[in-house]
Amino acid sequence: MLRIAKSLMVALFLLLQINAFATEGMWLPQLLGRLNEKEMKGMGMKISASDIYNVNKGSLKDAIVSFGGFCTGEIISSQGLLLTNHHCGYDAIQKHSSIDNNYLANGFWAMNREQELPNAGLTATFIVRIEDVTKAALVGVTKNMTEKERMAIINKNLDALKPTVKKEAYQDILVKPMFEANQYFLFVTETYKDVRLVGAPPSSIGKFGSDTDNWVWPRHTGDFSLFRVYAGKDGKPAAYSKDNVPLVPKHFLPISVDGIEKNDFTMVFGFPGRTQEYLPSEAVKLVVNGQDPARVNMRDAALKIIDGFMRKDEKIKIQYAAKYASTANGWKKWIGEMQGVERTKGIDRKIAYEANYNNLLNKDAALKAQYAGVLDTLNALYVNVAPYANAREYYMELTRNVETFSVADKLVGFLSEVQQKGADSYDPQRKAFLDKMKPLYQNINAKVDQDVATALLDLYFQNVHSRYIGGEGYQIWMETNKDGRTTANKMYASSALVSYEQLEKFVSQPYNDLVTAIYKDPITRFYIALRNGFVENVNKPYEEIQAPLVKLQREYMQVQMDVLKDRRFYPDANSTLRITYGKVDGYEPRDAVHYDIATTLEGVMEKYKPGDYEFDVPEKLRELYKTKDYGRYGVNGKLPVCFIASNHTTGGNSGSPALDAYGNLIGLNFDRTWEGTMSDINYDASICRNIMVDIRYVLFVIDKFAGAKHLVDEMKLVNPKKGAKVKPATVQQKRA
Structure with a gap:
């Protein structure tokens, strides 16, 4: 019975292939x-x-x-x-x-x-010509290299290649990996x-x-x-x-x-x-059952609040027009993506594809010896990375949609640069930072942002387990009764980040005073606590899984092209x-x-x-x-x-x-x-x-x-x- 079911799955896959690859x-x-x-x-x-x-x-x-x-x-x-x-x-x-x-x-x-x-x-950038430079890019690359070692060799090869490429002085060179970095193509471009x-x-x-x-x-x-x-x-x-x-x-x-x-x-x-057309089945499950729902959940709340303000105030409508459109675009796309995969039984199609792949792989002794277990291990890694990937999406949406958190991130980045370059760079870098912030604040309304923060903080702490948030961030949340409204009211009542004028005054302090002050400002204090917890408890383990995952995804891409010889492959966008x-x-x-x-x-x-x-x-x-x-x-x-x-x-x-x-x-x-x-x-x-x-x-x-x-x-x-x-x-x- 199991063998019959497997045969039917493979037959279904082949039928789907005939229909799908027409366009x-x-x-x-x-x-x-x-x-x-x-x-x-x-x-x-x-x-x-x-x-x-x-x-x-x-x-x-x-x-x-x-x-x-x-x-x-x-x-x-x-x-x-x-x-x-x-x-x-x-x-x-x-x-x-x-x-x-x-x-x-x-x-x-x-x-x-x-x-x-x-x-x-x-x-406006034109493409002058395109060349396959795979052979030159992969000189010296071996299968047993780590991803870091592999990229170091490839980058060295490409750095040596670029000066030899024939082009005009006003033209540029761009090299892009294709097929999960199994191939490389060079683009000569002309930008007006x-x-x-x-x-x-x-x-x-x-x-x-x-x-x-x-x-x-x-x-x-x-x-x-x-x-x-x-x-x-x-x-x-x-x-x-x-x-x-x-x-x-x-x-x-x-x-x-x-x-x-x-x-x-x-x-x-x-x-x-x-695009990511060559993902294994567990990766597709992660997208439509984990990451997409997280993104949609957060953006749905933000959009409802912004829309309410835009309908009542013409100035806010102009301020938030592009931002709202960009946010809504992804929100609605991800809803359709989830529904489309379900409607077309996309995960079942992936499983059928993998059954056909395994069937052909097992018939080729040489390929089986080289690539046996690649797909199973890759799917297992996607299962392992899922909780970190989902928590990561909630954090990214929180810091993307709350404008003052975005400002806090830029402020921390500016101070980090000063630390690296020395205190003497503080004044010129402060001016550059403020020059960037001024147009940003022209499209921020503090009341809108406060209400967005209220809703998204509630969602974030409801959906992300405390072990992924970290002790300091969760402690601040507890200090404000674990309530988004209370937290936002406290932050926006006394933070220097709620307007450009207050920010300008805030960063006019001497460097050492400002470094101390950011840990007292309620918005920057909370943002830094959340960021530190995210880096340590989410991003670090996420990145540790990414290296072997990327390597296996590349190997899986190559073996698909080796095994499925009758299929024409195109590189992901x-x-x-x-x-x-x-x-x-x-x-x-x-x-x-x-x-x-x-x-x-x-x-x-x-x-x-x-x-x-x-x-x-x-x-x-x-x-x-x-x-x-x-x-x-x-x-x-x-x-x-x-x-x-x-x-x-x-x-x-x-x-x-x-x-x-x-x-x-x-x-x-x-x-x-x-x-x-x-x-x-x-x-x-x-x-x-x-x-x-x-x-x-x-x-x-x-x-x-x-x-x-x-x-x-x-x-x-x-x-x-x-x-x-x-x-x-x-x-x-x-x-x-």
Whole structure:
């Protein structure tokens, strides 16, 4: 009976594999010709792998940028015009906003180059080329080395390699490990540091549906913003200057206004942040049964408090807008991740995968002798690390969401640096510390933070056992009757950290006096006690388990590739350039429910709630809807808004271009469906869908709503479905 059950499990795994690998994967673009081109063309792609990635001529990769290091953007004109998500540009838009000049609420459109707004620190990074440097990186590395010894050798090898790499003086080198550091790839990059805000719709379009609709389909959000990349007069990267000129790119994306249909081939090109697709079953259990619930529990409490204040006070709404959005994004994603793994029986799939893996491993005597027990030991380590990992999540969420604890952490770090560099460095480092704190306090309200601290302290001490908190931290908790409200009232009544002015006065003391004072201040005293307990009782044992766990995870990755020879492996996402492909398709999230592929402006109006911060609709958009004034962007009296496809995406893919079979821009990736957010650890083609703004809605908002047709005139609009094959546009083609 046991043997029959095991056989059925393996058969189930193989069936799931057939379904899953049709569109799963975040592929390195330089390897498409060898690994993916045939399949992509079989699914409908009309261009070649060399049109996507090429170092000898302009290709699609030359239009894709890492936007600020946290999102993706794409160049859509010969004058450096850059398209990304509204939520990717949100911080820049917020920094330019005030109560009197609220670009978040009202939108912003530069009607000429002089009106475009600079953004200090914002960058756009292009990939020049990618090289496999595994052989050079692993010279001298042996299996019996410790992780520390292994990394020392690899770092030495890479340090010797980098000076030999051919590049321009203004270009940079980045080396990234792949497949759990079994392979290494080198990226030559080019970073532009003058990126200016060009246009953004009001949040009632760019953030329509806000947190209620986040991660949800059907979606009706015009999540886009426009920037422009500037270069020095020589066309090379340069710091901001009024004399800089718009970048002339090697490549920019033509825009198809033909729209999408079910089963159309699609690609998403960008910089996905982080996935963990090759975790063993116990690791997935840890995520969805331990870490995710901890994160959700803490953020749920914080968000309810912040939301209550934001709804009553416009100033607080502006202060906390970006912070709330970022916090809510993860909170809702983790809820969907837990539900998605359960819905698709993700843990059962992992167990079936492992049964198949063990079956094949045991048939290969040489591999069995080398790797027997790796998976079992790895799973056991994840069981052992679970209590520390869960306590760690509670601590991280506490110190992340209570702003004064974050300030305390930075204050302790500043004093530690002074201790290392000597007391003579105190004055200049104090000035640097205060310079960093001043803008931070502009987005902190002490009353909001006090209420957040009240709720999260209660949750922290309820859910984390005292042995993980430590004696001193627990003693302070007992001093305040083990009550969050009492503790917070005491801390915020007399702490120097509740405002910038008090902090400035606090750190004006002589160095030795300040070192003594931080142990008397109620917030820093409590934070230091909690941090010390965390370091000793949680992080230290957690890190001790991490070293053997990382080594076994790497070995498990390698043996999977050795044993499962018929499977194509792609490296986990790590913020490097990747391409993923699929098809426009709906899905069935649960019994008797089917979701179609696209939404229209009718859906926006159905959700419209006058005055509501999530579902209000601008008067002009309502008027355009009433008159059906959609211009060339409407279809049969309707205006497309969003669509979905089966592209495998994650965080960092925000702002990535959605491309058609010819490499034309058809949409802008900005989200995933809630049921499919578990794709970071458990991709399932049946329900994993990415959500995109239809490019026709983007053009409509720019042209008809904002009256910024001069921006549309910069772009190259094409109709590939109505004509012959269209190749991706180069600057030379545009000029011709």
